[in-house]
Amino acid sequence: MSPTSAPEASRATVRRRMGVAVLALVGLFLSLYLLLYHLGFYGGLVCGTTHSCEYVQASRFSRFLGQPVAGWGVAWYALVLTAALLGMQPALSGRGWLATALSLLAVGGFAFSIYLTSTEVFVLHAVCRWCVGSAVIATTIFVLVAWGWGERAEEVEEG
Numbered sequence: 001m002s003p004t005s006a007p008e009a010s011r012a013t014v015r016r017r018m019g020v021a022v023l024a025l026v027g028l029f030l031s032l033y034l035l036l037y038h039l040g041f042y043g044g045l046v047c048g049t050t051h052s053c054e055y056v057q058a059s060r061f062s063r064f065l066g067q068p069v070a071g072w073g074v075a076w077y078a079l080v081l082t083a084a085l086l087g088m089q090p091a092l093s094g095r096g097w098l099a100t101a102l103s104l105l106a107v108g109g110f111a112f113s114i115y116l117t118s119t120e121v122f123v124l125h126a127v128c129r130w131c132v133g134s135a136v137i138a139t140t141i142f143v144l145v146a147w148g149w150g151e152r153a154e155e156v157e158e159g
Contacts, residue, residue, distance in 0.1 A: 010093060016144045017087045020102070023144075024081035027137040031073030034130055038068040047129055056128040061119050069116065073134060076112075080105050080141060102145055110142035 037045050038057055047053035056062065062069055083102045086092050113135040120127050 013148055014088050014093060016148055017084045020141050020144050021081055021084035021088070023137050023141050024077045024084060027134055028074060028077035028081060030130060030134055031070050031077055034070035035068055035074055038062065038070050045130065052126040053128040053130055055126045056120055056124060056131060059124055061124065076105065076109050080109065106142045106145035109138040113138040
């Protein structure tokens with residue numbers, strides 16, 4: 001990478017992290033909505049004419065390690081949001097540990113979304129629109145983070 005392109009690469013990284021932060025904020029609110037339903041704070045999910053969302057939320061697969069999956073979603077999105085916001089700070093944007101943490105979070109969230117969506121389709125035979133929305137957000141976060149891996153590899157080779 002030439003010296004003139006380094007600022008462009010860092011601007012692109014910050015733009016991607018801004019996108020990740022916005023997506024994580026949307027996912028955080030979505031997961032919070034599902035968690036509040038799961039905890040009984042309101043009676044029904046707005047899910048169109050089907051009751052698939054409520055069926056999925058009431059299934060045994062709505063808990064992971066004894067906790068509501070939506071709670072894990074709230075925690076994951078909060079961590080991703082925090083890492084993305086930290087990664088936009090000039091003093092921290094080039095830190096390798098932060099890029100690694102964001103990458104691990106993105107891969108983990110993407111893999112968990114694949115597992116959950118597969119469970120909905122192949123085991124429960126019901127699809128929750130909110131869950132699909134969360135899976136799309138997690139996948140997009142993964143794509144945005146993975147997009148920067150090539151730039152990071154070039155920086156490591158040059159550095």
